[in-house]
Amino acid sequence: MAFASPVTSYYLHNLCSDAFSREPNSKPRKNLTTLNKIHRFSLLHRLTICRTDYFSLWEGRDSSKSNILASVASADTVLDEAVERAQLPKGDTWSIHKFGGTCMGTSERIRNVADIIVKDESERKLVVVSAMSKVTDMMYDLISKAQSRDDSYINALDAVLEKHTSTAIDLLKGDGLTNFLSQLHRDISNLKAMLRAIYIAGHATESFSDFVVGHGELWSAQLLSSVIKKNGSDCNCMDTRDVLVVNPVSSNQVDPDYLESGKRLEIWYSDNPSNIIVATGFIASTPQSIPTTLKRDGSDFSAAIMGALFRARQVTIWTDVDGVYSADPRKVSEAVILKTLSYQEAWEMSYFGANVLHPRTIIPVMKYDIPIVIRNIFNLSAPGTMICRSFVCENENDQGLESPVKGFATIDHVALVNVEGTGMAGVPGTASSIFSAVKDVGANAIMISQASSEHSVCFAVPEKEVKAVSMALESRFRQALDAGRLSQIAVIPNCSILATVGQKMASTPGVSATLFNALAKANINIRAIAQGCSEYNVTVVVKREDCIRALRAVHSRFYLSRTTIAMGIIGPGLIGGTLLDQLRDQAAVLKEKFNIDLRVMGVTGSRTMLLSDVGIDLSKWRDLQREKGEKADMQKFVQRVHGNHFIPNTVIVDCTSDSYVASHYHDWLRRGIHVITPNKKANSGPLEQYLKLRDLQRQSYTHYFYEATVGAGLPIISTLQGLLETGDKILRIEGIFSGTLSYIFNNFVGTRAFSDVVKEAKEAGYTEPDPRDDLSGTDVARKVIILARESRLKLELSDIPVQSLVPEPLKASASTEEFMQQLPTFDQDLAKQRQEAEAAGDVLRYVGIVDVVNQKGIVELRRYKKEHPFAQLSGSDNIIAFTTQRYEKQPLVIRGPGAGAEVTAGGVFSDILRLASYLGAPS
Numbered sequence: 044m045a046f047a048s049p050v051t052s053y054y055l056h057n058l059c060s061d062a063f064s065r066e067p068n069s070k071p072r073k074n075l076t077t078l079n080k081i082h083r084f085s086l087l088h089r090l091t092i093c094r095t096d097y098f099s100l101w102e103g104r105d106s107s108k109s110n111i112l113a114s115v116a117s118a119d120t121v122l123d124e125a126v127e128r129a130q131l132p133k134g135d136t137w138s139i140h141k142f143g144g145t146c147m148g149t150s151e152r153i154r155n156v157a158d159i160i161v162k163d164e165s166e167r168k169l170v171v172v173s174a175m176s177k178v179t180d181m182m183y184d185l186i187s188k189a190q191s192r193d194d195s196y197i198n199a200l201d202a203v204l205e206k207h208t209s210t211a212i213d214l215l216k217g218d219g220l221t222n223f224l225s226q227l228h229r230d231i232s233n234l235k236a237m238l239r240a241i242y243i244a245g246h247a248t249e250s251f252s253d254f255v256v257g258h259g260e261l262w263s264a265q266l267l268s269s270v271i272k273k274n275g276s277d278c279n280c281m282d283t284r285d286v287l288v289v290n291p292v293s294s295n296q297v298d299p300d301y302l303e304s305g306k307r308l309e310i311w312y313s314d315n316p317s318n319i320i321v322a323t324g325f326i327a328s329t330p331q332s333i334p335t336t337l338k339r340d341g342s343d344f345s346a347a348i349m350g351a352l353f354r355a356r357q358v359t360i361w362t363d364v365d366g367v368y369s370a371d372p373r374k375v376s377e378a379v380i381l382k383t384l385s386y387q388e389a390w391e392m393s394y395f396g397a398n399v400l401h402p403r404t405i406i407p408v409m410k411y412d413i414p415i416v417i418r419n420i421f422n423l424s425a426p427g428t429m430i431c432r433s434f435v436c437e438n439e440n441d442q443g444l445e446s447p448v449k450g451f452a453t454i455d456h457v458a459l460v461n462v463e464g465t466g467m468a469g470v471p472g473t474a475s476s477i478f479s480a481v482k483d484v485g486a487n488a489i490m491i492s493q494a495s496s497e498h499s500v501c502f503a504v505p506e507k508e509v510k511a512v513s514m515a516l517e518s519r520f521r522q523a524l525d526a527g528r529l530s531q532i533a534v535i536p537n538c539s540i541l542a543t544v545g546q547k548m549a550s551t552p553g554v555s556a557t558l559f560n561a562l563a564k565a566n567i568n569i570r571a572i573a574q575g576c577s578e579y580n581v582t583v584v585v586k587r588e589d590c591i592r593a594l595r596a597v598h599s600r601f602y603l604s605r606t607t608i609a610m611g612i613i614g615p616g617l618i619g620g621t622l623l624d625q626l627r628d629q630a631a632v633l634k635e636k637f638n639i640d641l642r643v644m645g646v647t648g649s650r651t652m653l654l655s656d657v658g659i660d661l662s663k664w665r666d667l668q669r670e671k672g673e674k675a676d677m678q679k680f681v682q683r684v685h686g687n688h689f690i691p692n693t694v695i696v697d698c699t700s701d702s703y704v705a706s707h708y709h710d711w712l713r714r715g716i717h718v719i720t721p722n723k724k725a726n727s728g729p730l731e732q733y734l735k736l737r738d739l740q741r742q743s744y745t746h747y748f749y750e751a752t753v754g755a756g757l758p759i760i761s762t763l764q765g766l767l768e769t770g771d772k773i774l775r776i777e778g779i780f781s782g783t784l785s786y787i788f789n790n791f792v793g794t795r796a797f798s799d800v801v802k803e804a805k806e807a808g809y810t811e812p813d814p815r816d817d818l819s820g821t822d823v824a825r826k827v828i829i830l831a832r833e834s835r836l837k838l839e840l841s842d843i844p845v846q847s848l849v850p851e852p853l854k855a856s857a858s859t860e861e862f863m864q865q866l867p868t869f870d871q872d873l874a875k876q877r878q879e880a881e882a883a884g885d886v887l888r889y890v891g892i893v894d895v896v897n898q899k900g901i902v903e904l905r906r907y908k909k910e911h912p913f914a915q916l917s918g919s920d921n922i923i924a925f926t927t928q929r930y931e932k933q934p935l936v937i938r939g940p941g942a943g944a945e946v947t948a949g950g951v952f953s954d955i956l957r958l959a960s961y962l963g964a965p966s
C-alpha cells in the first residue's frame with residue numbers, strides 16, 4: 044500500500060482500528076446454547092432417522108414405488124413421534140429466509156417483509172437481507188468516485204444518507220427511529236472520513252471497498268429488525284461479520300470456514316438468543332476478522348451457509364418471480380414454473396445462465412439435504428420452486444414423472460473450435476496439448492466433444508476468446524499442421540449452446556430422440572453434441588440465429604401440450620378469405636378438443652398486409668386489415684411470420700394464383716417454413732424447378748401440401764399418393780377436372796346461352812380469377828400435369844395438347860371484364876357443337892387424361908353417351924377415375940364438387956390439420 048501522506052495514514056489508522064476492531068472471539072463464551080440443542084436433538088436427529096429410513100427402504104425388501112411412498116409417509120410419522128418423545132418445544136426448528144434488494148427496495152416493501160416473517164410463527168427464523176435495491180451500486184460508486192478524486196462522492200454519500208433516513212422515518216418512530224438514525228449518522232461520518240482518505244490516496248484496497256460496501260446490508264438489516272421489534276416480536280440483528288468466516292480462494296471466490304463460523308455463531312447466539320434473527324447478507328470476515336464479502340450472489344450464499352450452520356429445515360429465497368422457469372420467459376413466453384428441481388438440475392440450469400441460484404449457493408445446503416425454495420414476494424399464492432434432493436423431489440409431486448426434461452437454457456456468443464487430423468488418433472496427450480493451449484490464453488472451454496474415431500476434437504469457447512485460442516493452437520500445432528498430421532484448426536463463429544436439463548433423462552430412453560426430432564422438425568441443424576455420462580444434461584450447439592427457434596421448438600415439444608403453428612396467409616381473396624373465416628370458426632374447437640393451436644401471424648394481399656406478434660384476432664381480420672394494414676412487403680411478411688415469435692413451426696398458405704408468390708416456395712422450404720397451397724403454379728410450372736422443389740422438400744423436414752390444386756377439397760392428391768406409396772402402379776387417370784367447365788356443360792342445356800352459364804360459374808366462385816384460364820383448358824392442363832408429375836411422368840405444360848374454348852379474337856382481351864362483356868358475341872359456336880352432340884344422343888364434357896402407360900397427357904372437349912358416368916354429373920362436380928394395377932377392371936372413382944369457396948378452403952384447411960398431425964397433434 045503506497046499511502047501518499049502522514050494525513051492519509053492517520054485517517055486510515057483510525058478508521059481501520061475502528062472498523063476492524065471487532066473481535067468476536069474475545070466475547071465471553073457460554074455453555075451449550077439452545078442452538079446446539081437444536082442441532083443435537085431436533086434436526087440432526089430428525090434427518091438421521093429420515094435418512095436411515097429412506098436408505099433402508101431403498102435397500103430393503105420391497106422397492107416398488109408405491110410401497111416406498113407409503114413407507115416414507117410412515118417414516119414421517121416415526122419422525123414426528125420421535126420429536127414428540129423428545130419433548131422438544133414448538134419452534135425449535137429453524138428456517139432461513141433471504142430477501143434480496145428488490146424485496147427490500149422501499150419502506151413499503153420492508154414492511155411487507157416484516158409482515159411475512161412475523162405472521163408465520165411456526166418456527167424460528169434467520170432472515171438474511173441484501174442492501175436496499177440500488178444501494179450496493181451506490182456504495183461502489185462512492186468508492187470509484189473517491190478513488191478517481193471526484194468530489195461528487197460527497198453528494199453521492201448524502202444521497203445514501205437521505206435514502207436510509209427517509210425510509211427509517213417512514214418505518215420507525217420513538218426510540219427505534221432515534222437509535223437507527225444515530226447509528227446511521229455515525230456510520231456516515233465514518234464513511235465520509237474513510238472516503239476522504241481514499242480520495243487523498245487515490246486508491247482503495249479490496250478490504251476497504253468491502254467494508255464501505257457492506258454498510259448497505261448493515262442498514263437494511265437494522266431497519267428490518269427494528270420494524271419486526273416494533274411489531275412486538277422478539278428479534279435480534281446479526282452483523283454476519285461477527286459470525287461468518289471465509290477464506291478467499293480467488294478474486295471472486297471465498298470458501299466458508301464452517302468450523303470457525305459454527306463456533307462464532309454459538310457464541311453470538313448465546314449472547315443474543317431470540318426467535319427471529321435478521322442477518323446481513325453478502326458480508327463476512329476473514330479468519331483475521333478483516334471485513335470481506337462473499338462476492339457474486341453473496342446474499343444467497345450467506346443464506347445457504349446459515350442454512351447449513353443452523354441445519355435449517357428449509358432455506359427460502361424470496362425474489363420477484365414465481366420460481367424457476369422451464370426456459371427464459373423472455374425467449375419462450377409459454378415457459379412454465381417448475382415445482383421442483385433436484386440440486387443437480389438447479390446446478391445445471393444455473394450454469395447455463397438460467398436465473399436460478401449460483402451453483403456454489405447450493406453446495407452448503409446440499410450437504411445436509413436442506414431444501415431451497417424460490418418464492419415470489421409479490422405473489423404469495425404461488426408455491427414457488429423447491430430445489431431439493433431428487434428422491435424427495437419426486438415424492439413431493441408427480442412432475443418429475445411427467446417429463447424427464449425439466450428445463451432448457453442457452454448460452455449465446457459462443458464459437459466452436461474444431462481441431463482435426465488423422466495424426467490425432469491413438470496419440471496420447473493430444474487433448475492435453477489442446478486444452479493446455481486453451482488454458483494458457485486464459486480461455487474457458489464451455490463444452491467439449493470428441494467422437495471415438497479420435498480424428499477431431501471440437502470444443503466451444505466464448506466468442507471473445509476464440510481468436511486467442513485459435514492463434515495459440517496454430518502456434519502449438521504448427522509442426523503437426525505443416526506435416527499434415529493435423530489437417531485444420533477451424534473456427535465456427537456465431538454459435539449458441541442449447542442445454543436440456545433433467546435428472547430423469549438418465550433413466551429414460553428416447554429423450555434425446557425426442558429432442559433431436561423436435562430440432563429436426565423445426566429444420567435446425569446441430570453443429571455439435573455433448574452429453575456427460577451423468578446424463579443430466581444434453582448440450583447441442585446450433586447457429587446463433589437458430590437458437591431461439593431451437594429453444595422454442597424443444598420447449599414446446601416437452602412442455603406445450605398443443606401443436607402450435609404460426610401461419611402466414613397470402614392472398615385473402617375468395618379462397619384465402621373463406622379459409623380465414625373457417626379458421627376463425629373452428630379455432631376454439633381445435634384448441635380444446637385436438638390440442639391444435641393455429642395462430643395467424645400475418646395476412647397479406649398484393650397491396651396491404653396485417654401483422655401480429657401474438658396472432659391476429661380472426662373475428663375482425665377484415666376490419667383490422669383495413670384499419671391497421673401496412674404496405675405489403677413479402678420479405679418483411681415472411682420475416683415476421685417466421686422469425687419474430689415464440690412458435691417453432693411456421694406454415695405459409697399461398698391462396699393466390701400468382702407464379703411470383705409460388706417462386707418463393709423453394710426459399711421458404713429451405714428455411715424450414717412449411718408450405719400449403721391451392722395455387723397450381725409451382726407444381727405445373729417449369730419441370731426443372733418443380734423437381735428441384737420436390738427434392739429439397741423431401742430432403743428437409745418441411746412439408747409441402749397442395750391437395751386443393753386438383754379437385755379442390757376432394758381427396759385426389761392424397762389418394763394418388765396413397766396408391767403410389769403402397770406400391771400400386773398407375774395406368775391412367777381420366778376425369779372432369781374443372782369445376783367451372785363441369786358446371787358450364789352440366790347447365791348448358793335447352794335455350795341457355797353459353798356466356799350466361801360462364802357468368803354464373805364465375806359468380807359462384809368456381810372460376811379462376813381470370814375465367815379464360817378455365818375456358819382455355821389451361822387450368823385443366825395444369826391439373827393433368829400435377830397428376831402426371833405425381834405419377835412420376837416428366838412432362839412440361841407445353842407437352843399437353845389442349846383444346847381451348849376461348850374464342851380466338853378474345854384471347855388477347857385486355858381484362859377479365861372486357862372478356863366477359865364480349866363473350867356473348869361468340870355464343871353461337873358452342874351452341875352449334877352442343878346441338879350436334881345432342882342430335883347423336885351425346886353430351887359434351889371437357890376432360891383431362893393422364894396416360895401413364897404412354898407417358899402423355901390430353902385435354903379436350905369430348906362427346907360421351909348420355910348413360911356414361913361423366914354425363915351424370917351436376918353442379919361443379921369433378922369426377923376422377925384412377926385405373927391402376929389394383930383397380931384395373933373397375934377404376935377407383937372419386938366424385939363431388941371440385942370448385943367453390945367453401946370446399947376449396949376446406950381442402951386447404953384439412954392440409955393445415957394434416958401438417959399439425961405430422962407435427963405431433965393427437966389424431
Ligand SMILES: NC(=O)C1=CN([C@@H]2O[C@H](COP(=O)(O)OP(=O)(O)OC[C@H]3O[C@@H](n4cnc5c(N)ncnc54)[C@H](O)[C@@H]3O)[C@@H](O)[C@H]2O)C=CC1
Nearest residue numbers: 614615616617618648649698699700721722812942943947
Ligand atoms: N375458386 C376455386 O374454386 C378454386 C381455386 N383454387 C385456387 O385458389 C387460388 C385462389 O383463388 P381465388 O381465391 O378464387 O382467387 P382470388 O382472385 O379471389 O384471390 C386471390 C388473392 O390473391 C391476391 N394476390 C394476388 N397476387 C398476390 C401477390 N403477389 N401477393 C399477395 N397477394 C396476391 C389477390 O389480391 C387476391 O386477394 C388460385 O390459385 C386458384 O387456382 C383452387 C381450387 C378451387
Ligand SMILES: N[C@@H](CC=O)C(=O)O
Nearest residue numbers: 781782783809810811
Ligand atoms: N377454376 C377451377 C377451380 C379449381 O381448381 C375449377 O373450375 O375447377
Ligand code: NA
Nearest residue numbers: 750753755757
Ligand atoms: Na383435392
